[in-house]
Amino acid sequence: AQKITQTQPGMFVQEKEAVTLDCTYDTSDPSYGLFWYKQPSSGEMIFLIYQGSYDQQNATEGRYSLNFQKARKSANLVISASQLGDSAMYFCAMRGHASGGSYIPTFGRGTSLIVHP
Amino acid sequence: EAQVTQNPRYLITVTGKKLTVTCSQNMNHEYMSWYRQDPGLGLRQIYYSMNVEVTDKGDVPEGYKVSRKEKRNFPLILESPSPNQTSLYFCASSLTPQGNQPQHFGDGTRLSIL
Numbered sequence: 001a002q003k004i005t006q007t008q009p010g011m012f013v014q015e016k017e018a019v020t021l022d023c024t025y026d027t028s029d030p031s032y033g034l035f036w037y038k039q040p041s042s043g044e045m046i047f048l049i050y051q052g053s054y055d056q057q058n059a060t061e062g063r064y065s066l067n068f069q070k071a072r073k074s075a076n077l078v079i080s081a082s083q084l085g086d087s088a089m090y091f092c093a094m095r096g097h098a099s100g101g102s103y104i105p106t107f108g109r110g111t112s113l114i115v116h117p
Numbered sequence: 118e119a120q121v122t123q124n125p126r127y128l129i130t131v132t133g134k135k136l137t138v139t140c141s142q143n144m145n146h147e148y149m150s151w152y153r154q155d156p157g158l159g160l161r162q163i164y165y166s167m168n169v170e171v172t173d174k175g176d177v178p179e180g181y182k183v184s185r186k187e188k189r190n191f192p193l194i195l196e197s198p199s200p201n202q203t204s205l206y207f208c209a210s211s212l213t214p215q216g217n218q219p220q221h222f223g224d225g226t227r228l229s230i231l
Contacts, residue, residue: 033217043224045209045225095217095218103215105150105220
């Protein structure tokens with residue numbers, strides 16, 4: 001069984017500062033993918049960034065980077081230079097291999113980020 | 118524009134009245150799935166489909182049905198809705214079922230069952 005843990009129910013950050021959202025995972029699969037999604041108050045789910053379990057370098061997408069520490073089973077999201085529009089719920093997710101050949105997605109419970117002006 | 122389209126966006130209905138939430142994607146994705154999102158619980162998978170005519174249960178399938186007759190469509194059916202199915206529902210798709218594929222989500226359907 002695979003599991004995603006997000007230990008921060010809520011985070012506050014000052015505009016223009018960097019913030020790290022924590023995510024730890026547990027899986028016995030040697031091959032898996034880790035994802036972060038953003039859910040603004042309007043409700044839609046927006047894909048932000050992906051990290052493969054065999055990727056040698058940490059993923060980056062604009063102001064988003066993923067601090068991947070495989071030995072510690074952590075995949076923290078770093079948002080640099082926070083903006084007011086970054087205020088949202090953030091979900092960490094993983095796709096690990098299932099016996100039927102599909103990669104079953106598992107989501108964490110989310111972290112609510114509020115950016116203060 | 119590449120997208121996953123769900124309808125309706127909002128629905129208030131009564132216990133026992135059958136309803137269908139439609140989902141369509143225009144990206145030729147093989148993998149489609151349905152989730153429900155409840156406060157404090159994150160997203161839980163209801164059903165998924167690896168391809169046409171191939172569907173399987175997720176974590177919380179009780180009270181739901183799905184079908185995949187065409188690649189682009191994956192409707193969610195509640196034959197006899199109950200109040201505990203009040204939730205925010207998402208349809209999602211990915212190119213393949215592989216672990217490196219991000220899922221693309223629809224805008225969600227807020228369902229209230231009275």
